[in-house]
Amino acid sequence: xxxxxxxxxxxxxxxxxxxxxxxxxxxxxxxxxxxxxxxxxxxxxxxxxxxxxxxxxxxxxxxxxxxxxxxxxxxxxxxxxxxxxxxxxxxxxxxxxxxxxxxxxxxxxxxxxxxxxxxxxxxxxxxxxxxxxxxxxxxxxxxxxxxxxxxxxxxxxxxxxxxxxxxxxxxxxxxxxxxxxxxxxxxxxxxxxxxxxxxxxxxxxxxxxxxxxxxxxxxxxxxxxxxxxxxxxxxxxxxxxxxxxxxxxxxxxxxxxxxxxxxxxxxxxxxxxxxxxxxxxxxxxxxxxxxxxxxxxxxxxxxxxxxxxxxxxxxxxxxxxxxxxxxxxxxxxxxxxxxxxxxxxxxxxxxxxxxxxxxxxxxxxxxxxxxxxxxxxxxxxxxxxxxxx
Amino acid sequence: xxxxxxxxxxxxxxxxxxxxxxxxxxxxxxxxxxxxxxxxxxxxxxxxxxxxxxxxxxxxxxxxxxxxxxxxxxxxxxxxxxxxxxxxxxxxxxxxxxxxxxxxxxxxxxxxxxxxxxxxxxxxxxxxxxxxxxxxxxxxxxxxxxxxxxxxxxxxxxxxxxxxxxxxxxxxxxxxxxxxxxxxxxxxxxxxxxxxxxxxxxxxxxxxxxxxxxxxxxxxxxxxxxxxxxxxxxxxxxxxxxxxxxxxxxxxxxxxxxxxxxxxxxxxxxxxxxxxxxxxxxxxxxxxxxxx
Numbered sequence: 001x002x003x004x005x006x007x008x009x010x011x012x013x014x015x016x017x018x019x020x021x022x023x024x025x026x027x028x029x030x031x032x033x034x035x036x037x038x039x040x041x042x043x044x045x046x047x048x049x050x051x052x053x054x055x056x057x058x059x060x061x062x063x064x065x066x067x068x069x070x071x072x073x074x075x076x077x078x079x080x081x082x083x084x085x086x087x088x089x090x091x092x093x094x095x096x097x098x099x100x101x102x103x104x105x106x107x108x109x110x111x112x113x114x115x116x117x118x119x120x121x122x123x124x125x126x127x128x129x130x131x132x133x134x135x136x137x138x139x140x141x142x143x144x145x146x147x148x149x150x151x152x153x154x155x156x157x158x159x160x161x162x163x164x165x166x167x168x169x170x171x172x173x174x175x176x177x178x179x180x181x182x183x184x185x186x187x188x189x190x191x192x193x194x195x196x197x198x199x200x201x202x203x204x205x206x207x208x209x210x211x212x213x214x215x216x217x218x219x220x221x222x223x224x225x226x227x228x229x230x231x232x233x234x235x236x237x238x239x240x241x242x243x244x245x246x247x248x249x250x251x252x253x254x255x256x257x258x259x260x261x262x263x264x265x266x267x268x269x270x271x272x273x274x275x276x277x278x279x280x281x282x283x284x285x286x287x288x289x290x291x292x293x294x295x296x297x298x299x300x301x302x303x304x305x306x307x308x309x310x311x312x313x314x315x316x317x318x319x320x321x322x323x324x325x326x327x328x329x330x331x332x333x334x335x336x337x338x339x340x341x342x343x344x345x346x347x348x349x350x351x352x353x354x355x356x357x358x359x360x361x362x363x364x365x366x367x368x369x370x371x372x373x374x375x376x377x378x379x380x381x382x383x384x385x386x387x388x389x
Numbered sequence: 390x391x392x393x394x395x396x397x398x399x400x401x402x403x404x405x406x407x408x409x410x411x412x413x414x415x416x417x418x419x420x421x422x423x424x425x426x427x428x429x430x431x432x433x434x435x436x437x438x439x440x441x442x443x444x445x446x447x448x449x450x451x452x453x454x455x456x457x458x459x460x461x462x463x464x465x466x467x468x469x470x471x472x473x474x475x476x477x478x479x480x481x482x483x484x485x486x487x488x489x490x491x492x493x494x495x496x497x498x499x500x501x502x503x504x505x506x507x508x509x510x511x512x513x514x515x516x517x518x519x520x521x522x523x524x525x526x527x528x529x530x531x532x533x534x535x536x537x538x539x540x541x542x543x544x545x546x547x548x549x550x551x552x553x554x555x556x557x558x559x560x561x562x563x564x565x566x567x568x569x570x571x572x573x574x575x576x577x578x579x580x581x582x583x584x585x586x587x588x589x590x591x592x593x594x595x596x597x598x599x600x601x602x603x604x605x606x607x608x609x610x611x612x613x614x615x616x617x618x619x620x621x622x623x624x625x626x627x628x629x630x631x632x633x634x635x636x637x638x639x640x641x642x643x644x645x646x647x648x649x650x651x652x653x654x655x656x657x658x659x660x661x662x663x664x665x666x667x668x669x670x671x672x673x674x675x676x677x678x679x680x681x
Contacts, residue, residue, distance in 0.1 A: 094638060120436075238624050239537065240541045254514065367641075379639045383454070387454055388625065
């Protein structure tokens, strides 16, 4: 199973087991789109109906399960989706290690995990791109199509589908507008700042503030150390660290914090639901881009339906709907035309190269390296930073 | 015939106990043994490398962070256990010796019916800048700014942990005090013992097991907890548990995580030993008679 001698990947022997994943049941609800019409609307392709159907086990972030957006498609094709929810990316690969790999037909990974999943854990099944006909250069924004985060060595390992910015979020009633990260060091911000324990959002910005932005994720150990040392004054502004996006929202809602260092740009939508206005800002130092991609684990069984599900997920109508729901950006060129004004205004679709220049899509530190600080070393440095060591 | 009956009782007893023992064997002892073996292995990017190495233990023991976080957890454990036992003992005494029903007992135990996380968030609301206490104090004109010490502090962590653990300690202490019959207390009084002497020479030694059990049970649970400190302890609220969790989830270094877990277990055993020795020193241990 592995070509690395003397190593025993956790659970390798059982990676093709069909253990049933604990899951959250889907609840039928409203807002179904005309998925049948959307299917293949730009290509004329329609997968063989006989092959699509049955149960589909997926794992996705909260709000990204397409529960509402694909309701009509599920009903039309007789697909029953069982969705497990991701709290952190670690939840995904932990399903395949430790001696009991579970069946998952589809799951999401954030950029930066591709090589780890494909080359090291070997848990990814290549995608038959012919079965995802919406994924073409004519439909997909060029910055996402065949990007090395999901396409390498001639194989499509995942299908990118929603992106966004992890940016600085603040409460305008508790602080003046923040235009630079340095504004967070103002005396009046003492005790009102937090860091979210989302390393995908935070680490690239830590590197950028230290002047190593373009080098991230490949910083030497000394550079990483310098970056964390420069973060000390920001830590001194904090009373608490938020354990998750949800915790950040809760802290904003209870008025305990005025700003969060780098967090999901959809945070203002969630705090608004709890009666607290917050805004997300891209300071002069920029923001951090994230992009989620669907991949098929090797334990995927219902692969035809998995392909069809991904194809639907990147169709213009579904993209427009899900971007509104999660305050995200679309990978489909035709989706912005279907968006309401607020959703469309979230990102500058007319000049995506500038968006990428200011907020590049960056990966994760290497799992093993003699030259650069590894993921493990970043994790340790992050824990030490939070503990003020 | 009588011997047959005894044998039959033994067999039935063993059969009834077997599922529990089997469950603990399969789901606790064997995994613990495996984890102990893993702690001497090495790992590279989520892959285990069989070895017989002390690297994980030396790495943990040479990390200042490990000591600091362990100490932080031990402080949480100690103060939580101490406050829980001290607060529970009078309540247990009252329930056992001064009331006929169990109403008070049930009222305290009813807090078990709420979720652990809900209670943590509830305390966040109560102790928060815009929470019940600060708002009340501001409205009464006693303070002009919210008291920041209330939330995101060791105080908040220990207060919440005591709230969570109190029913456990109460249950154990009530159970042990019910073994100290009122007749023993009356006998001590008849022999001239004062109220304090009755408490120190009869009640405390005879409820020794419950006391040690309540303290250690609470201590281990509170010292190992990392959710409450993370949510309520503020930026200095981290404990060893989160370091161990990171190794299993983020870094994929199970052997290092296992080594830290066993070091924490060893620390708990040392604390247990010291606590028992302290009770011996204070002449509060059972099975020994002290005559002044």
